[in-house]
Amino acid sequence: MGSNSVVPFQDLNLYPEPPTGPAPAPVIIPKIEPKSEPLDEPLPTPQSLHFSTPSPAPATAPACSPSSSEADVYSEYYRISEMFRSAFAQRLQKHGDVAILPDSDLNSRAIVPVPNPETQVSDIVITPRSGRKYLTRSSELVRVTDLKPDDQRYFRDLIRKTRMLFDSLRVFATAEDEKRKDLMVSHRKTRGDLKASAFMRHSGLWLNRDKRIVGDIPGVSIGDVFFFRMELCVVGLHGQPQAGIDYVPASQSSNGEPIATSIIVSGGYEDDEDAGDVIVYTGHGGQDKHNKQVVHQKLECGNLALERSMNYGVEVRVIRGFKYDGSISGKVYVYDGLYRIIETWFDVGKSGFGVFKFKLVRIENQVEMGSSVMRFAQSLRIKPLEVRPKGYVTLDLSRKKENFPVFFYNDIDGDHDPIFYEYLMTTVFPPYVYNSGSNNGCECIGGCLDDCFCAMKNGGEFAYDMNGILVRGKPLIFECGPHCRCPPMCRNRVTQKGVRNRFEVFRSRETGWGVRSLDLIQAGSFICEYAGVVLTREQAQIFTMNGDSLIYPSRFAQRWKEWGDLSQIFSDYVCPAYPSIPPLDYAMDVSRMRNLACYMSHSSSPNVFVQLVLYDHNNVCFPHLMLFAMENIPPLRELSLDYGVADEWTGKLAICS
Missing domain, CATH: 2.30.280.10 (SRA-YDG)
Known part of the structure; x- marks a missing residue:
């Protein structure tokens, strides 16, 4: 960062008064x-x-x-x-862009110009400030x-x-x-x-x-x-x-x-x-x-x-x-x-x-202005072929399996690879997964409350608010399932209802394949499942020998810990550790069957994170990989995940071992 990265604004006293006319x-x-x-x-x-x-x-x-x-x-x-110390002052000090005045309290600093209105100032100094x-x-x-x-x-x-x-x-x-x-x-x-x-x-x-x-x-x-x-x-x-x-x-x-x-x-x-x-x-x-x-x-x-x-x-x-x-x-x-x-x-x-x-x-x-992008995205939702006459390969990659069509757009080259995969709505688990664990469900006929059986499995509270927004990330979330008596619109049935937004898989010069939404996605809201075919350790070894594409859920960064982390506000905040689960010791095959999540790019500063969820079975060793928004995601902004291990050539997860 250059020495002029942060400069005091011009001294307005140095400017002459504009000519005055009849007022x-x-x-x-x-x-x-x-x-x-x-x-x-x-x-x-x-x-x-x-x-x-x-x-x-x-x-x-x-x-x-x-x-x-x-x-x-x-x-x-x-x-x-x-003070904006960690975000500004200390970082400038680290790069040698500021002069440091003697100060007994290094944690109490402010960035100000040299206080001399009569002098042209070109440097920023850090001066002590009150402890208030x-x-x-x-x-x-x-x-x-x-x-x-x-x-x-x-x-x-x-x-x-x-x-x-x-x-x-x-x-x-x-x-x-x-x-x-x-x-x-x-x-x-x-x-x-x-x-x-x-x-x-x-x-x-x-x-x-x-x-x-x-x-x-x-x-x-x-x-x-x-x-x-x-x-x-x-x-x-x-x-x-x-x-x-x-x-x-x-x-x-x-x-x-x-x-x-x-x-x-x-x-x-x-x-x-x-x-x-x-x-x-x-x-x-x-x-x-x-x-x-x-x-x-x-x-x-x-x-x-x-x-x-x-x-x-x-x-x-x-x-x-x-x-x-x-x-x-x-x-x-x-x-x-x-x-x-x-x-x-x-x-x-x-x-x-x-x-x-x-x-x-x-x-x-x-x-381009963000408001213009939002208007453009709105037009795409209504009449995509009029707005973009060229580039669309199909207007529904999911073949009507999702609640909303998944557009597939490529105006860069002739690669139409995604249309040749069978589209999955949800992960395919081995049959024995559904035969293990308890099949008990809640008895909430009119709707679930915080004292119901499923709430108790989550530690005594539901993971979502009334609008379906995730309150805080957890090691695992239990949603109400097929053995529960609550209605389909229960507040504890968020991820199993499928996607709520319109998405577009697209070809990118920077990241290869990418995913973006045509809707504004609110922070903490559900996006989609990361779907594939679950393999045991032995099956995964065989598939790897054949060169097939495998996803290892244990490699995903645990970004769920960041969503709902209130440790900066409450000194007694503790990161949720319940419900606890064993290490995820399985892989997912996405070489022939996959969904839109498989095209999301890797990022060390992602806007999407993985939250483990169970709803259709109770085997904690095989949870669903559900994706949630870490921030407000504007329309047409690319969605990204922290895969944990990235391929240096493609920017994607190194899905083959």
Whole structure:
């Protein structure tokens, strides 16, 4: 990583003031508060959490706070949670890109420019900072550039793990809430995303709070999809839990002028115009609780910050929010890259009141917008041959065996190999597997509860929440099976119902064969089974001699331990060890019969993991290999597994011994 990977943002005081012209006569109106997108409920405070958390130090609400009644809500989210030491400072120190000042506390550092506004600064120094856990959010502007590939992977993995912790906490909080509801315990339902973000903040796990990054956030890729606004705050992509404009307030700016760093375009204003690469964004303020413009807007707070960003040529991050069927929150937020503000004006809006408008143009040479990819994927789901007239070999590789057709696409060469395999929906076990073990099932005729027989086999709780999302990874999960009396829609019958999304096997220049979804896949949700024909040790030895393709389940990395790992939040967290199973001493033949999972690529930072599940038999030596999403997977993003052992030539598992 070069010495200029992280540079202080330009001193705005060095820029001359733009020429002034005749200004329009000001409209004398009462102060207009910034418009915020409403939350379903107030943000949780430490006292509202069901777990013990330290009380934060008092914080000061930023300039132009929404209102006195909401000040406490906003002030909670204008504090720094913990320095970004492992993700940023210490890594830069490792590469020799920073100067280290003497410091008795090496675990308490912050990255700031040399504090001299009159001097042109080219280096970053690490200075000691207070031992307080909660500090006011930094106003220091920095830009990250020219990261080396290993650093890009590092930050990507950091973002991935942070988001996985957020999702694990959210699902855990939701599952706990469901338990209290089942037990008829009187309680006020709290949103899981708000609880998760609060826990992470109090544990010092919010990222990028000790600096304001101008431009791309290291580790966040264009096209990344978020289901909740609070997750944007956790990773530092957009620091406002409600307001659509994130900016450094004038009271914190070194030159006394606010500077905007990101906006959310969500269609909340009737005068917005979104053409993709060009946006006409309406400033905030002047709306009532029904999102109706009722007074004129003023050039202050976020509106002034956007105007100042245009004046200084500061690019802003654009996140698009829109409704999405199947989203747990009803909406999704997609990071679409960097834009420049090229024009601003005051206009009369559709409601008859004055509004500020800002024209933003997307910066060139960026990858395709995530929102465009999502629209393209939607078109593929409806009319694939119209969208892609060439390249499809078949529109259903599964031959109607799956719940949804599996597309097969190859526009690179004439290799049509996948169509010659027999498609398996589920793994084929030897007959004797079904004759061993107990065949007892639960007696839950109306639906399973946490005290049923199958829940007891799982340690006294179900592995999934009410939406079928895996709460935490376990060595083995028992689902209800053919000997249970519960209905097919039982919450404990998730993986046996088959795929829920539309997938596409495709030819890739980078990985050979690959798999991608045409749908947005939520973190923790079931994807498909890794299916093949099970062989005993003796059979596997014979098949290997013939050169057939074998999968060894014991080689898969135990990534299930990462999903639901709350050790960073709760000191008494212990990785699940029950139900325990013996080592997997069998192989799977996929040389003639297989399913779509066999075409997934290997990755050391996968977005899919293997979870062992039993449902149609009780022989713990022969579980199903069920695949779950480790993160939110946008449409058309390739799915990847950690096979444990990879072939250096193909990037796939070395499936032949």
